[in-house]
Amino acid sequence: MWFAEVVAGSGAVAGTRSRKAKVEALAGLLRALEADEIEPAVAWLAGEPRQGRLGTGWRTLLALRVAPSTTPKLEVTEVDAALDRLATTTGQGSARRRAELLTGLWSAATQDEQHFLLRLLTGELRQGALEGVLTEAVAAAAGTPPDLTRRALMLSGSLPVTARAALTLGSRALEAFRLEVGRGLRPMLASPAESLDTALAELGGAANTTVEYKLDGARIQVHRDGDDIRVFTRSLRDITAKVPELVQLAKELNCRSVVLDGESLALTDDGRPRPFQESMSNASSGLLRPKFFDCLHLDGTDLLDAPLRERLDALQKCAGEHRMPGLVSPTGEDAAALLDRAIGEGHEGVMVKALDAPYAAGRRGRSWQKVKPVHTLDLVVLAVEWGYGRRTGKLSNIHLGARDPDGGSPVMVGKTFKGMTDQLLEWQTREFKEHALSDDGHVVTLPPEFVVEIELDGVQASTRYPGGVALRFARVQRYRPDKTPAEADTIDAVRALLP
Structure with a gap:
């Protein structure tokens, strides 16, 4: 296939708001x-x-300034081979060789292909919101059941791998995917709850739930197969070499093979949580303390489809001393007391989970719900404004977008400059200048790759922004380097907060 056909297909998908049309085109x-x-x-x-x-x-790519080809010349396999060579070109003289590779690729590309490559290689296309639409398209193209396709994606951790299996061998290949110890799988996600009482009621009452601390930590997935240990982040990045203390802990667990889901938290000397950024950056400091809340495999038995009640029994058996603090089948009063205690100890709140639910990896369902004392949303930074007054020379007021669940560009829902420390402003200015797409002297536009957690008092209907909704009293809590734009909250989640 010509590379130009892929570029045209991507453009056709971007040019429609219809999810059905996107799926059909893909x-x-x-x-x-x-x-x-x-x-x-x-x-x-x-x-x-x-x-x-x-x-x-x-800067590297814009400096190429290579005249585009007037006709399509590149095939898909040629472009992929060129990117392979680019990825493996390292060492002395690599800068020159990489420039030569890029120049050769750019000179063979049409103007549309150059533009696509520029956005692809710099992350502007990496919104991730298209993954759900693309997964549906794989199922439609291959004639495989959508649920089976999604499950295979969950277990493989890779949409390209899942797509090749589906399109070449069909359902039989997808059914062959299994949980593989040592290969990361998509983590199950939680939905926000209005309150503790509503979460307990929706999940069938307190007796049918477990209520656990919600830490302000970094999500981890720990795999052990004998002496072989692997540790993955929520985005399935392998960080094993950076967390020797977690590797050692996994070797000491009471089992032969296991897959655990949990969070790793950096603690102060008195046991209180350090800021989230320290949990992310102190990987090799010895400060990390894991707390596990799920067990997906134990000694040869896969537990993904088992109810949470059974998975917690397995967790207690192999890692009980490292289990997330919480209560199984509490009374309503005990659940409320646990929430108060979690907040009092400096944590975010609690998680409420249905004891009869399986592990729905990669999905944000209602069987896990997070209860916090304030509203927060994970949003994408679209642009940033130069500050004035004491913030002159600093990039300050950020433009915020919610994810379009149908794969379009993020939908703007507000701006904020509140909650930013001097340290954060310094980081923001330095980092955003490096990634700027354009700068008109007032607004710097950015690729949609930075995710920020925003605290807000609520939302209101608004004609100012295209989503018809605006944030009220938004303020920055923290940036989320552990999250991709694919994990940002959707415009539907923002609208759900309307009174």
Whole structure:
């Protein structure tokens, strides 16, 4: 397939708001791919090269200034091979060789192809919101059941790999995917709850739930197969080499093989949580203290489809001393007391989970609900304004967008400059200048890759922003380097907060 056909397909998807039209356009494109074209093309359509980050920034690519080809010359496999060479070019003289590789690729690309490559290699396409639509398109193109396709994605951790299996071998290949100890799988996600009482009621009453601390930590997934240990982040990045204390802890667990889901928290000397950023950055400091809240595999038995009640029994058996503080089948009064205690100890709140629910990896369902004393949303930074007064010379007021669940660009819902410390302003100015797409002297536009947690008092209907809703009294809590734009809250979640 010509690379130009993938670029045109991506443009057609971006040009419609209809989820059905997006799925149909993508499915038609996927059906036309040869087997060795599936993984690179699906990765590009999802917004990221198959090779991952390639270390090419905006300044490098904009400096190329290579005249585009007037006709399509590139095939999908040629572009993928060029990116392979780019990814493996390191060492002395690599800067020159990488520039030569990029110049050769750019000179063979049409203007539309150059623009697509620029956005692909700098992360502007990596919104992730298209993944759900693309997964539906894979199922439609392959004729495989959507639920089976989603489950295979959950277990493989890779949409390109799942797509190739579905499109070449069909349902039989998807059914063969299993939880594999040592290979990260998509983590189950929680939905926000209005209150503790509403969460307990929705999940069938306190007796049918477990209520646990919600820590302000970094999500981790720990795999052990004998002496082989792997630790993954929520985005499935392998951080094993950076967390020797977690590796040692896993080796001491009472089991032969296990997959645990939990959070790792950095603690002060008196046992209180350090800021989230320290949990993310102190990977090799010895400060990390894990708390596990789920067990997905134990000694040869997969537990994904088992009810949470059974998974907690397995967790207690192999890692009881490292279990997340909480109560199983509490009374309403005890659940409320646990929430008060969690907040009093400096944590975010509590999680309320249905004891009869399986582990729905990669899904944000209602069987896990998070209860916090204030509203927070994870939103995407779209742009930032230069400050004035004491903030002159600093990038200050950020423009905030919610994820479009149908794969479109993030939908703007407000701005804020509140809650920013001097340290955060320094970081924000330095980081955003490096990633700026444009700067008109007032507003700096950014690729949609920075996720920020915003605390707010609520939302209100508004004609000012395209989503018809605006944030009230929004303030910055923290940036979320552990989250991708695909994990940001949707515009539907924002609208759900309307009175």
